[in-house]
Amino acid sequence: MPQSWSVTGRQFLRRGAFLRPGNPFQSLKPVLWTQPLTPWQLQCIQELSSHRLQRMPVQYILGEWDFQGLSLKMAPPVFIPRPETEELVEWVLEEVAQRPRVIGTQGGPLILEVGCGSGAISLSLLSHLPQSQVIAVDKGEAAICLTRENAQRLRLQDRIRIIPLDVTLEGSWAHLLPWGPVDLVVSNPPYVFSQDIEQLAPEIRSYEDPAALDGGEEGMDIIAHILALAPRLLKDSGSVFLEVDPRHPELVGSWLRSRPDLSLDLVAVRKDFCGR
Template sequence: MPVQYILGEWDFRGLNLKMVPPVFIPRPETEELVEWALEEVALRPRAADAQEGPLILEVGCGSGAISLSLLSRLPQSRAIAVDKGDAAICLTRENAQRLHLQDRIQIVPLDVTLEGSWAHLLPWGPLDLIISNPPYIFRQDMEQLAPEIRSYEDPAALDGGEKGMDIIEHVLALAPRLMKDSGSIFLEVDPRHPELIGSWLQSRPDLSLNLVAVRRDFCGRPRFVHIQRSGVRGGCPVDVQPGPLPARVPR
């Protein structure tokens, strides 16, 4: 059994989160995803009279690690966290209460693969940011995962389909319906995915989404993508950025 489940808790970017099987355990790489999103938010111009921070959607919230970490660093922000698993919804709710962030987050059971499901999110207003560590393992690679992962963690949080793109494609196809014109999407992906995502977006110019940057993880693998909505169709140069290099064990 993974040590996180044995202890019943784990730290993520300084937050002590409750952990229970089979909810996906957040990895060190995902801390880098959050840091990149925070860097981009800090760079954005903000109106002098703005009273609120960004409205954030986390797809596949699991323990709530990503959205709660963002809320803790962005005091004026609000978040919506969605997951199709009941255990994940319950755990995110517990962790939000544990961190006294429950008043700034809406936790919604939602399967993004179901047609029309995202209509439930429209009343909260247009999103500034969508962020996710979606299931992205190529199906043929599932058997190669460590035994403790296969035995204890929810396979639905790992299996991304034949090319690991099933949930990623759903998120990208639906995002423009919910986002502001300048909204951003941050995803953690397999190192093979940035090229696949770039090609897929080029085949869907109707979405007006551009892959604007790829960042490497601490092992030098292209692990994170930044996609931005724009009214201008067509591709744009992709900036491949190096990631930080802390001494951590990779997934």
């Protein structure tokens, strides 16, 4: 087979029926549609297919996934970034573009991401905002290691400070004071209501870290900690961006009204492309 037409089993899965809507072979060169696979390619596809039959997410099978145009390494049990979260990034970018004189007055904005996971949000913001700096925190060792590896792969490691931190611990905010104050706090926190966890797909329940999903009885456990932490670290002109459940805007608004000491207001709510 000519080298320019070669395709590995992993590439076949990435380009083929497992991933693409419509015609499953639309991204393969026409000559490959009838080209027989080599024994090695066939074995590779069989092994990868076996993982998929065990309901392993495609992102973990491939070991990588795209987010905001960046190719990120993926590894279980670190939370897999969803397409909806790309919209959160775009909203943050809009905010920065609309308020350039307020956000990042000494160059680009300083951004804090709580629960960085694979680093998808932090690294995409860094790639879109060349003058920005990011502080990324997560309590999971696997997430910290994966964010660090992805930052190095994308050569963004010099602009991101990655800190292992559990924001639910008393006084955790004090560990971040030396690096602040920040312009923006961004997070896709665990926000699934505990009673809804069992309704999640097997791919999610069996492979992804439950701590990155379960937000407690009302999905507010980590959200409340982030909101309580924010005023201590934000500049006066700062903002908080969160991805939440459709039921949360009302709950967040009520919670903020019960905490006037935080001086935080719910300013805007947006639905994602799924209408949630």
